[in-house]
Amino acid sequence: MTLQTSLEQPAPVRQIANAIAGWIDRLGAVWVEGQVAQVNRRPGVGTVFLTLRDTVADISIPVTCSRVLFDGLNPPLVEGASVVVHAKPSYYANRGTLSLQARDIRMVGLGELLARLERRRQLLAAEGLFATALKRRLPFLPGTVGLVTAPGSAAERDVLENARRRWPAVTFAVAYAAMQGPRSAAEVIEALERLDRDPSVDVIVIARGGGSVEDLLPFSDEALVRAVHAARTPVVSAIGHEPDSPLLDLVADVRASTPTDAAKLVVPDVAEELRVVDTARQRLRGGLHGWLQREQAALDGLRSRPALADPRSLLDARLTEVDALRERARRTLEHRLDRAADDIDHHRARARALSPLATLQRGYAVVQDAEGHVVSSVAGVAPGATVSIRVADGRVAATVTATETATEEGEADGRQ
Known part of the structure; x- marks a missing residue:
């Protein structure tokens, strides 16, 4: 039944509280799971007051049960226990509180709990x-x-x-x-x-x-x-x-x-870490010492090489090579100059052999007429003509007294 209220006709608190109590009273019994957060047993009171807490949310609700039900639980109910309660919701109108009236409380067994x-x-x-x-x-x-x-x-x-x-x-x-x-x-x-x-x-x-x-x-x-x-x-x-x-x-x-x-x-562990640091330090020291030894050995090997032990040895060897090359170049140049001189002599001899002067030196002469033309035939001159005879060492001026024609047999015919 719905209450009819208005601003002009409000309902009193008792009526609202009783209505809430009536609505909740019509609810049936429910099974509720939770954890017992508090147990309150008052001397001389036949009711035990419990607080049932939700296992996840921060929500709790009061629970009341009879002392007979509470004392009959085996094992005894203690704070922190997980339970399943069969209870009916109840609203106490005088204080405006909601609680559960427990009808049965069952402990959650270990197997069920696990x-x-x-x-x-x-x-x-x-x-x-x-x-x-x-x-x-x-x-x-x-x-x-x-x-x-x-x-x-x-x-x-x-x-x-x-x-x-x-x-x-x-x-x-x-x-x-x-x-x-x-x-x-x-x-x-x-x-x-x-x-x-x-x-x-x-x-x-x-x-x-x-x-x-x-x-x-x-x-x-x-x-x-x-x-x-x-x-x-x-x-x-x-x-x-x-x-x-x-x-x-x-x-x-x-x-x-x-x-x-x-x-x-x-x-x-500080002792273990110190041992690890000491071990790492020893390994680093050993590695560095080994590296230095290898580098020193490599340096000694380089210093022991002839080029570094006596740098002049390379210069001496190159100096010997330069001297040999210089001597070889000198001999080659001399040979080439000698061959060139011989070629020049040969060419000179050939040129001299081809020169008209050489022919003149062998006793030949060149006859030229008064006009300077070379006389190559007796027909070119006449008796009484003036001619110039070129010999090896000069000229001879002469007058033609007679000419003579050579025959095929090599004999000359006398002519005036």
């Missing part, structure tokens, strides 16, 4: 929260190590002492949180986010000692897993011992089997 954790793991893995590609490498030497753990716990002592034993100068920023119970996941998330906002923190370690599956349930909380996934700082999970594997181990960047192992992962 099955639910496995389903949760599969769902988160399908979202990619556990992907290997998202894992970040830890810094070699962090400036400040963030630590989330319980105050005064053995895990805190193990991480601090072992880390400082390995690297005495390491600095820690410790954020305390409950590591067990219904508020554990929320406090760990708050501590993680506080350290993640600190720019000086280079790596965050979440450490807790061993425990039962129920004790380690907060570290499989979906909200915590998502908070670690969203953190900008690398996270190391050091929960429990080697066999323990909460979902936090899967989403963390590095999983440590124990808190002691986490201390070994986040800081290097």
Whole structure:
């Protein structure tokens, strides 16, 4: 039934509260899953008051149950237990509060609990929260190590002492949180986010000692897993011992089997690093010494070569070659000059042999008439003509007294 209200006719608070109570009362019983965050048993009261918290969101709702139902649970119900409650919603109009009236409470058994954790793991893995590609490498030497753990716990002592034993100068920023119970996941998330906002923190370690599956349930909380996934700082999970594997181990960047192992992962061992540096120094020294020896041997080899041992030896050899070439050139030039002189003599002799003067020297003469023409026939002159006779050493002026014609037999006919 809908209430008819208006500005002129408003409904009183009691009417609205009773209407809400009536609407909720018409709701049937429901099965609700959650974690018991608080148990309040008041002396002399037959009702036990519980607070049921959602396993993911920060939402809780009051639950009431009879003392008979509460005392009949086996094992006894304690804070932090995971339960499934069959309850009917109820609205208390006098205080305006909503609660659940429990009719049945069933503890979540270990097998069922592990099955639910496995389903949760599969769902988160399908979202990619556990992907290997998202894992970040830890810094070699962090400036400040963030630590989330319980105050005064053995895990805190193990991480601090072992880390400082390995690297005495390491600095820690410790954020305390409950590591067990219904508020554990929320406090760990708050501590993680506080350290993640600190720019000086280079790596965050979440450490807790061993425990039962129920004790380690907060570290499989979906909200915590998502908070670690969203953190900008690398996270190391050091929960429990080697066999323990909460979902936090899967989403963390590095999983440590124990808190002691986490201390070994986040800081290097100063003694081991000094040994590595010393070994590297020795290797460098040995390599440099070997290189110097090889270079010295190469230099000695170069210096032992004749060209460097006695630079003049090359000049002496080249000087000998130059002298030999000079002597050879001199002989060749002399031979060529001698042959050229002989050729000139031969040409001179041939030219002299062809010269008319040479013919004259052998007793021949050239006869020219008065006009200077050479007389080659007796017909060219007449008796009484004046002629010039050219001999080897001069000229003879003569007058033709007679001419004589040579016959075919070589005899001359006398003519006047």
